[in-house]
Amino acid sequence: KQEVTQIPAALSVPEGENLVLNCSFTDSAIYNLQWFRQDPGKGLTSLLLIQSSQREQTSGRLNASLDKSSGRSTLYIAASQPGDSATYLCAVSLMDTGRRALTFGSGTRLQVQP
Amino acid sequence: NAGVTQTPKFRVLKTGQSMTLLCAQDMNHEYMYWYRQDPGMGLRLIHYSVGEGTTAKGEVPDGYNVSRLKKQNFLLGLESAAPSQTSVYFCASRRGLDTQYFGPGTRLTVL
Numbered sequence: 194k195q196e197v198t199q200i201p202a203a204l205s206v207p208e209g210e211n212l213v214l215n216c217s218f219t220d221s222a223i224y225n226l227q228w229f230r231q232d233p234g235k236g237l238t239s240l241l242l243i244q245s246s247q248r249e250q251t252s253g254r255l256n257a258s259l260d261k262s263s264g265r266s267t268l269y270i271a272a273s274q275p276g277d278s279a280t281y282l283c284a285v286s287l288m289d290t291g292r293r294a295l296t297f298g299s300g301t302r303l304q305v306q307p
Numbered sequence: 308n309a310g311v312t313q314t315p316k317f318r319v320l321k322t323g324q325s326m327t328l329l330c331a332q333d334m335n336h337e338y339m340y341w342y343r344q345d346p347g348m349g350l351r352l353i354h355y356s357v358g359e360g361t362t363a364k365g366e367v368p369d370g371y372n373v374s375r376l377k378k379q380n381f382l383l384g385l386e387s388a389a390p391s392q393t394s395v396y397f398c399a400s401r402r403g404l405d406t407q408y409f410g411p412g413t414r415l416t417v418l
Contacts, residue, residue, distance in 0.1 A: 197349070227406065236397060237350075237409040282349060284407075292357070294340055294365060295399075295407055297349030 330398030
């Protein structure tokens with residue numbers, strides 16, 4: 194059974210710092226990996242999608258990397274801002290029989306102090 | 308283009324009552340999903356559908372039923388609500404292996 198772990202569970206940094214969020218998964222047979230942002234009481238917003246054949250994806254100040262063989266992904270946030278405060282969720286899509294659902298980690302709660 | 312919508316946004320039930328949560332998407336997606344999110348945890352898959360008229364169980368299906376009579380709608384039913392079903396419920400849809408899009412969630416409390 195696929196398990197997804199995110200470390201740390203919570204992180205507090207001063208504004209302007211660069212930071213890295215970690216995600217690991219136990220089964221490397223994945224189609225792709227997604228990083229989501231969730232604001233308190235809100236739904237999920239997709240940030241980046243990395244296909245299993247890709248090594249990284251970038252969007253603005255965000256960069257996500259994927260090392261499928263070691264079962265790891267990182268989300269790098271450059272020059273953090275208070276508006277980046279949210280919970281970040283990592284999820285993988287398995288090479289199963291066609292369900293194509295996501296298996297989620299429990300998230301990293303980020304707080305950026307002004 | 309509204310994306311994925313869910314109704315209702317909030318609901319309080321008493322133990323043993325029943326209710327139906329409605330999810331609608333206007334992106335012509337084949338795949339639809341129901342997840343639940345409990346405090347401090349990631350989302351867990353309840354049921355899913357790979358097309359109109361088809362449904363299947365996810366990881367935590369007990370106590371729930373679903374139906375997909377129309378491609379754009381996916382209904383989640385609770386026949387006899389229990390306090391353990393207090394949670395936030397998210398619906399999602401996707402086309403193939405593309406990005407999965409989520410609705411805003413339904414916050415359900417069972418007393």
